[in-house]
Amino acid sequence: EIVLTQSPGTLSLSPGERATLSCRASQSVHHFLAWYQQTPGQAPRLLIYDASNRAAGVPPRFSGSGSGTDFTLTISSLEPEDFAVYYCQQRSNRYTFGQGTKLEMK
Amino acid sequence: QVKLQESGPGLVKPWETLSLTCGVSGGSITNNYWSWIRQSPGKGLEWIGYIHDSGNTESYYRQSTTYNPSLESRATISVDRSKNQVFLKLTSLSGADTATYFCARLVDAFDVWGQGSMVVVSS
Numbered sequence: 696e697i698v699l700t701q702s703p704g705t706l707s708l709s710p711g712e713r714a715t716l717s718c719r720a721s722q723s724v725h726h727f728l729a730w731y732q733q734t735p736g737q738a739p740r741l742l743i744y745d746a747s748n749r750a751a752g753v754p755p756r757f758s759g760s761g762s763g764t765d766f767t768l769t770i771s772s773l774e775p776e777d778f779a780v781y782y783c784q785q786r787s788n789r790y791t792f793g794q795g796t797k798l799e800m801k
Numbered sequence: 802q803v804k805l806q807e808s809g810p811g812l813v814k815p816w817e818t819l820s821l822t823c824g825v826s827g828g829s830i831t832n833n834y835w836s837w838i839r840q841s842p843g844k845g846l847e848w849i850g851y852i853h854d855s856g857n858t859e860s861y862y863r864q865s866t867t868y869n870p871s872l873e874s875r876a877t878i879s880v881d882r883s884k885n886q887v888f889l890k891l892t893s894l895s896g897a898d899t900a901t902y903f904c905a906r907l908v909d910a911f912d913v914w915g916q917g918s919m920v921v922v923s924s
Binding site for chain 2: 696729731737738739740741744745748750782784786789790791792793794795
């Protein structure tokens, strides 16, 4: 099973700041990595697929990069609605998710 | 656009079988991949499996399934094309199966999700 490790566990920032979230895979997943956003009581929402492609309707302040084992989700300028939990997920070998990064307002 | 709605019993006893339904609206079951995913505080998000219905009338080629190896012996995913529904059966339940269960469409990623059905396993 491919294990995805996200860091940091919690990130405290203010609106307007830049957020950088990391996801590391236990073996190469090539570019087959997605990012999701989840707010309390809601289902995850797809943000990025195949490492760097924004899903439909996702604002351009969200961007993804990386390949192989190291990936990054960047939010260029935080809006109040961006404070949530973010998960990465791979589809190179079956499907597994990271444990999540909580983005909280400072 | 495609919308998904899960439904289920809420509370199930240990060792019983869980049956969940996912209603698909705004799109067709056929030629899509449909997954079940669960989320619990202890294990986070866990993919259970997916089904693909090709729409082929020959029963042998109609549907294919793939499961998480950790759940493969207990999980069964099926579809009813006439009702546009996807089903999950999970047998021999224990407290570790307490979770919110989501159905989701799988394209390059899980791009459409239902709101989830919370299941508690308790006597």
